[in-house]
Amino acid sequence: xxxxxxxxxxxxxxxxxxxxxxxxxxxxxxxxxxxxxxxxxxxxxxxxxxxxxxxxxxxxxxxxxxxxxxxxxxxxxxxxxxxxxxxxxxxxxxxxxxxxxxxxxxxxxxxxxxxxxxxxxxxxxxxxxxxxxxxxxxxxxxxxxxxxxxxxxxxxxxxxxxxxxxxxxxxxxxxxxxxxxxxxxxxxxxxxxxxxxxxxxxxxxxxxxxxxxxxxxxxxxxxxxxxxxxxxxxxxxxxxxxxxxxxxxxxxxxx
Amino acid sequence: xxxxxxxxxxxxxxxxxxxxxxxxxxxxxxxxxxxxxxxxxxxxxxxxxxxxxxxxxxxxxxxxxxxxxxxxxxxxxxxxxxxxxxxxxxxxxxxxxxxxxxxxxxxxxxxxxxxxxxxxxxxxxxxxxxxxxxxxxxxxxxxxxxxxxxxxxxxxxxxxxxxxxxxxxxxxxxxxxxxxxxxxxxxxxxxxxxxxxxxxxxxxxxxxxxxxxxxxxxxxxxxxxxxxxxxxxxxxxxxxxxxxxxxxxxxxxxxxxxxxxxxxxxxxxxx
Amino acid sequence: xxxxxxxxxxxxxxxxxxxxxxxxxxxxxxxxxxxxxxxxxxxxxxxxxxxxxxxxxxxxxxxxxxxxxxxxxxxxxxxxxxxxxxxxxxxxxxxxxxxxxxxxxxxxxxxxxxxxxxxxxxxxxxxxxxxxxxxxxxxxxxxxxxxxxxxxxxxxxxxxxxxxxxxxxxxxxxxxxxxxxxxxxxxxxxxxxxxxxxxxxxxxxxxxxxxxxxxxxxxxxxxxxxxxxxxxxxxxxxxxxxxxxxxxxxxxxx
Numbered sequence: 037x038x039x040x041x042x043x044x045x046x047x048x049x050x051x052x053x054x055x056x057x058x059x060x061x062x063x064x065x066x067x068x069x070x071x072x073x074x075x076x077x078x079x080x081x082x083x084x085x086x087x088x089x090x091x092x093x094x095x096x097x098x099x100x101x102x103x104x105x106x107x108x109x110x111x112x113x114x115x116x117x118x119x120x121x122x123x124x125x126x127x128x129x130x131x132x133x134x135x136x137x138x139x140x141x142x143x144x145x146x147x148x149x150x151x152x153x154x155x156x157x158x159x160x161x162x163x164x165x166x167x168x169x170x171x172x173x174x175x176x177x178x179x180x181x182x183x184x185x186x187x188x189x190x191x192x193x194x195x196x197x198x199x200x201x202x203x204x205x206x207x208x209x210x211x212x213x214x215x216x217x218x219x220x221x222x223x224x225x226x227x228x229x230x231x232x233x234x235x236x237x238x239x240x241x242x243x244x245x246x247x248x249x250x251x252x253x254x255x256x257x258x259x260x261x262x263x264x265x266x267x268x269x270x271x272x273x274x275x276x277x278x279x280x281x282x283x284x285x286x287x288x289x290x291x
Numbered sequence: 292x293x294x295x296x297x298x299x300x301x302x303x304x305x306x307x308x309x310x311x312x313x314x315x316x317x318x319x320x321x322x323x324x325x326x327x328x329x330x331x332x333x334x335x336x337x338x339x340x341x342x343x344x345x346x347x348x349x350x351x352x353x354x355x356x357x358x359x360x361x362x363x364x365x366x367x368x369x370x371x372x373x374x375x376x377x378x379x380x381x382x383x384x385x386x387x388x389x390x391x392x393x394x395x396x397x398x399x400x401x402x403x404x405x406x407x408x409x410x411x412x413x414x415x416x417x418x419x420x421x422x423x424x425x426x427x428x429x430x431x432x433x434x435x436x437x438x439x440x441x442x443x444x445x446x447x448x449x450x451x452x453x454x455x456x457x458x459x460x461x462x463x464x465x466x467x468x469x470x471x472x473x474x475x476x477x478x479x480x481x482x483x484x485x486x487x488x489x490x491x492x493x494x495x496x497x498x499x500x501x502x503x504x505x506x507x508x509x510x511x512x513x514x515x516x517x518x519x520x521x522x523x524x525x526x527x528x529x530x531x532x533x534x535x536x537x538x539x540x541x542x543x544x545x546x547x548x549x550x551x552x553x554x555x556x557x558x559x560x561x562x
Numbered sequence: 563x564x565x566x567x568x569x570x571x572x573x574x575x576x577x578x579x580x581x582x583x584x585x586x587x588x589x590x591x592x593x594x595x596x597x598x599x600x601x602x603x604x605x606x607x608x609x610x611x612x613x614x615x616x617x618x619x620x621x622x623x624x625x626x627x628x629x630x631x632x633x634x635x636x637x638x639x640x641x642x643x644x645x646x647x648x649x650x651x652x653x654x655x656x657x658x659x660x661x662x663x664x665x666x667x668x669x670x671x672x673x674x675x676x677x678x679x680x681x682x683x684x685x686x687x688x689x690x691x692x693x694x695x696x697x698x699x700x701x702x703x704x705x706x707x708x709x710x711x712x713x714x715x716x717x718x719x720x721x722x723x724x725x726x727x728x729x730x731x732x733x734x735x736x737x738x739x740x741x742x743x744x745x746x747x748x749x750x751x752x753x754x755x756x757x758x759x760x761x762x763x764x765x766x767x768x769x770x771x772x773x774x775x776x777x778x779x780x781x782x783x784x785x786x787x788x789x790x791x792x793x794x795x796x797x798x799x800x801x802x803x804x805x806x807x808x809x810x811x812x813x814x815x816x
Binding site: 044045047048049051052055071072129130131132133134137138140141142143144145146147148149151152153224227228231232235236242243246247249250253255258259261262263265266267268269270273 | 566569570572573574592593594651652653654655656658659660662663664665666667668669670671673674675746749750753754757758759765768769771772775777780781783784787788791792794795
Binding site: 185187190191193194196197201205206209212286287 | 439
């Protein structure tokens with residue numbers, strides 16, 4: 037990183053630290069009741085306590101499991117289905133408009149249906165998370181497959197490429213920027229739905245932790261949980277970005 | 292890359308003796324979207340011949356090339372290869388597109404792009420590396436194997452496309468205004484490179500261009516199409532010595548005579 | 563051959579008809595599925611009652627209030643960050659730290675601070691709306707043709723004038739697209755709050771229908787919520803087209 041970049045980064049951290057300092061001051065002066073706003077020192081202590089007793093780590097694992105399993109299942113379905121629909125003009129004409137219609141539907145509205153089908157269980161959560169995470173990837177994959185450069189299909193014809201080869205060697209790589217963007221969005225949706233399902237169904241996870249902490253007015257634990265959720269969101273988003281940058285390195289070169 | 296001009300008197304290339312043409316258009320007509328693009332076009336291309344097709348905009352020269360590639364099917368008439376009708380594209384007919392940027396896989400390196408043609412031909416992995424290396428050297432990209440198309444200039448990308456086409460080991464090379472998007476210097480360099488490649492391999496070439504001088508410089512024969520609808524308007528052999536040279540060939544009286552003739556043809560066809 | 567305009571309708575029509583036939587033939591009794599005809603009947607029942615409309619009003623009130631507050635904050639911050647590179651770089655870490663927190667995670671905090679009801683939901687919705695508006699309006703301001711900013715300097719416009727006369731009009735089409743995105747997020751977050759815990763609005767209604775084991779009413783509410791989402795988006799698309807015309811859509815609308 038360049039010298040000036042490092043300086044800016046340091047300054048930025050300093051600004052963030054000053055906000056935390058402001059938060060600490062507000063807590064110390066009890067400007068807001070400590071029942072609602074614990075100081076950062078208390079939140080930090082609660083975070084450490086939670087990990088040393090193993091409670092928080094358990095809950096963290098729970099949320100991560102929900103998120104990853106649901107997201108993974110959704111990826112397979114979303115990309116496979118999206119590839120099938122996107123690569124055929126006929127399918128696109130018949131199916132895509134219905135999908136577009138369903139796009140503005142708030143996915144959490146499927147939760148009561150899932151509860152009716154599966155009860156308040158892990159199965160319900162997995163269904164909801166997978167269902168919610170499928171949409172961004174499905175729509176992005178369809179779009180990516182529909183937007184493949186037609187000239188490349190002509191090259192494939194002259195080379196006598198099999199249909200499978202065309203999908204694997206031309207359509208999929210061409211659509212990968214869109215698909216990866218969809219996968220990133222799906223991760224966010226998966227996290228949110230994990231938390232909601234945990235709150236609703238009392239499943240083991242950070243959502244459940246923050247709900248219990250709120251009910252017992254244990255604000256420090258509550259904030260520790262919220263911060264941890266932020267960290268999960270940040271780490272997964274960053275991991276996704278790194279994967280994207282590596283897989284799509286051919287885009288940024290040159291021009 | 293141009294050789295010194297020889298003083299050998301021009302000989303009619305052996306390929307022009309009458310025998311089964313390699314590619315033939317037999318009364319081709321093509322309608323697209325309600326419009327007649329080509330009407331009753333007949334032409335022959337002999338094996339090893341370098342045929343150039345010229346014409347004003349709208350004469351259907353690109354369409355004719357795509358018919359020869361098997362990418363279009365004629366509304367009436369037949370396109371034949373070695374006497375047999377062509378209904379699908381053939382692996383041994385390679386087509387070099389004008390928009391090279393769109394015809395290359397941006398997510399593969401130069402090596403990867405050439406490799407595509409070898410993969411689809413079922414060439415075993417162990418053999419590929421050497422053949423790709425050889426092809427890249429042949430088109431003048433010896434050290435650029437690991438570059439992505441986005442990292443290459445226009446001229447380099449077009450050479451890469453040619454390398455990929457050569458990897459198909461084609462009997463016929465179809466070129467659709469391949470140098471149209473390049474600057475004059477690059478264009479001239481590539482013209483000579485193509486001539487050398489063709490001479491060394493003996494491949495048949497159908498070359499579409501709107502540049503009259505390019506057509507005369509490169510070809511053994513030129514066909515000019517009239518527009519709306521496309522039909523053959525003029526056909527002439529190019530009686531110029533090979534190997535061609537950018538300076539001396541273009542100063543020959545025969546070159547100038549042909550240029551005048553084709554220019555008048557285009558002018559008249561646009562009227 | 564099916565005329566092109568009817569193609570999109572074919573699949574849904576076939577699915578609905580098949581579903582109707584299947585449920586009638588198997589004489590299905592279920593807590594989770596109901597024949598489309600029953601759903602339609604339940605929809606009519608709900609529409610003629612008062613509860614659906616009250617719930618719709620409640621959800622929309624929270625959605626729009628949260629959207630207004632969140633967008634205003636997000637927009638002002640986004641413009642400021644877009645204009646001032648210094649401000650942007652200084653705030654980088656803070657924004658990157660707070661942004662990934664899922665808005666739903668704040669639900670328990672808002673719950674103990676504000677209790678059940680409108681205020682809690684509005685706060686959560688507002689928080690969720692800040693981020694898309696901030697990120698996208700920052701990008702919109704950053705994407706303004708530099709030539710225009712040079713013109714502003716040459717004309718010696720005051721900073722306030724510069725924002726009013728050049729920055730906002732130039733960035734407005736993309737800002738409106740961001741607003742549309744924030745609006746759909748607002749509705750989703752509002753409904754999610756209601757489903758998770760808040761006893762008001764359409765989310766609460768659909769949960770109540772499920773708990774009462776009324777699959778037909780539950781599915782009717784599902785369709786209604788989808789319809790509201792669709793209308794909201796369609797309305798904003800229409801506004802966008804009328805205000806900005808095709809020039810705006812050329813700028814890379816999602």
